[in-house]
Amino acid sequence: MSKRNSSQTDSDLNRLSSLDSMEGIIHVGPDAMPDWLGKLPGGPLLYAVYPGVLVALTLALASSWLSQHYGAPVMLFGLLFGMAFHFLHEDGRCVAGIEFSSRTILRVGVALLGARITAAQIVSLGPVPVVTVIVGVATTILVGMLLAQRLRLGPDFGVLSGCAVAICGASAALAIASVLPRHKDSERDTILVVVTVTSMSTVAMILYPIAVTSLGLDHSRAGVFLGGTIHDVAQVVGAGFMISPETGDIATYVKLLRVAMLLPVVSVIAWVVARNVRDGSARKGPAIPLFLVGFVVLVVINSLGWLPAFAVDGATDVSRWCLVTAIAALGIKTSFKDLLAVGWRPIGLMLAETIWIALLVLAVVEFVV
Numbered sequence: 183m184s185k186r187n188s189s190q191t192d193s194d195l196n197r198l199s200s201l202d203s204m205e206g207i208i209h210v211g212p213d214a215m216p217d218w219l220g221k222l223p224g225g226p227l228l229y230a231v232y233p234g235v236l237v238a239l240t241l242a243l244a245s246s247w248l249s250q251h252y253g254a255p256v257m258l259f260g261l262l263f264g265m266a267f268h269f270l271h272e273d274g275r276c277v278a279g280i281e282f283s284s285r286t287i288l289r290v291g292v293a294l295l296g297a298r299i300t301a302a303q304i305v306s307l308g309p310v311p312v313v314t315v316i317v318g319v320a321t322t323i324l325v326g327m328l329l330a331q332r333l334r335l336g337p338d339f340g341v342l343s344g345c346a347v348a349i350c351g352a353s354a355a356l357a358i359a360s361v362l363p364r365h366k367d368s369e370r371d372t373i374l375v376v377v378t379v380t381s382m383s384t385v386a387m388i389l390y391p392i393a394v395t396s397l398g399l400d401h402s403r404a405g406v407f408l409g410g411t412i413h414d415v416a417q418v419v420g421a422g423f424m425i426s427p428e429t430g431d432i433a434t435y436v437k438l439l440r441v442a443m444l445l446p447v448v449s450v451i452a453w454v455v456a457r458n459v460r461d462g463s464a465r466k467g468p469a470i471p472l473f474l475v476g477f478v479v480l481v482v483i484n485s486l487g488w489l490p491a492f493a494v495d496g497a498t499d500v501s502r503w504c505l506v507t508a509i510a511a512l513g514i515k516t517s518f519k520d521l522l523a524v525g526w527r528p529i530g531l532m533l534a535e536t537i538w539i540a541l542l543v544l545a546v547v548e549f550v551v
Contacts, residue, residue, distance in 0.1 A: 231283075234275070235282060235507075236279070237267065237279065238279070238283040238287075239283075242507040244263060245510065257506065258381070260513060261509055261512070264515075265514070267513075268514055280511045281511075288505070289472075292356065292357040292444075292505075293501075294480065295441065296480030297497035298484075299442050301485040310550055312439065319345075319348040319443045322348035325344065326341065327340035327344065329531050333530070334527075335528060335531060338365075339371050342358050343528065343531055346413065346532075348535070349440050350413070350440060351383050352376045352413075352414060352509065353415075353444075355379060356376070356508060357444055373515075378528065378529055379413050379414075386417065387417035387420050390408055390412060391404075394408065404547075405422055405433040407543050408425075408436075409432065409435065410440070410539070418434060419433070445478060
């Protein structure tokens with residue numbers, strides 16, 4: 183651009199900035215933190231993160247409203263809304279709050295999942311579903327790691343996708359991502375796994391009830407299959423109660439058992455990462471993160487019957503809001519361009535993992551249960 187054109191542009195901008203109107207360009211500089219806020223405990227942190235947290239929470243509210251009115255997965259809405267606001271993560275006051283939402287708020291949401299599980303629910307299922315879930319989770323993660331290596335996607339993506347398919351969909355993906363080593367494609371991989379597993383879970387909610395009816399499975403075996411194969415909790419509940427209340431109850435219990443596997447799996451992954459990732463002589467991060475300790479504490483308290491029903495419902499609601507807010511923040515951190523550059527391999531990998539766990543559980547309900 184010539185000097186004459188440059189000076190003309192500067193002149194035009196200066197003229198517009200002087201207009202005190204909607205059409206004017208108003209320069210907004212960084213404002214100082216109020217003195218009273220700086221005196222509060224955590225005040226500087228609150229001042230740094232609240233703009234980004236409000237953005238993520240607003241997107242979570244919009245996603246929840248659309249999900250309730252149109253019956254689509256709330257996580258998917260949160261991701262898509264977040265990705266539409268990717269520019270907010272490039273620069274400005276929202277960046278710190280978006281990072282806070284995608285990490286700290288995420289871990290709070292995962293910890294509160296423990297309020298949904300009791301030891302009695304696990305014991306009531308008997309040994310066969312318990313063994314089936316353990317074998318299904320372990321082998322699906324192993325299949326994910328092996329196929330990811332063959333497809334040149336890296337072992338971390340295999341673990342992330344395998345856990346999402348085997349345990350509890352988007353919630354597991356977010357929990358596993360929080361303890362895996364971070365790299366330049368971490369957020370992109372997490373978003374890709376969440377989008378894919380949520381979509382596959384929705385398709386499974388529609389197709390699997392038709393399949394178990396065609397195969398002639400009774401209510402008990404159908405519940406074990408649906409609870410042992412569909413990725414997300416909401417879709418398991420929807421698919422189970424499409425058939426019968428009995429199927430819905432059994433499917434929910436089996437699914438909660440898979441959710442309970444989140445604790446040992448994330449603990450093992452965190453321990454392995456802590457052993458393998460070192461900075462000098464110090465390890466990066468504790469072997470068991472604090473949010474997993476919170477998860478265990480809530481499971482124990484709920485198992486002892488110390489949590490009243492309203493507290494369990496409240497913790498479940500808060501957990502859901504935290505996870506939707508976190509997924510909206512992760513969406514803001516990811517661009518469509520990054521996802522499109524990945525190609526077909528991740529989707530093919532997760533489809534193979536889904537087929538594997540479906541065949542494994544189907545073999546159990548046909549020949550063992």
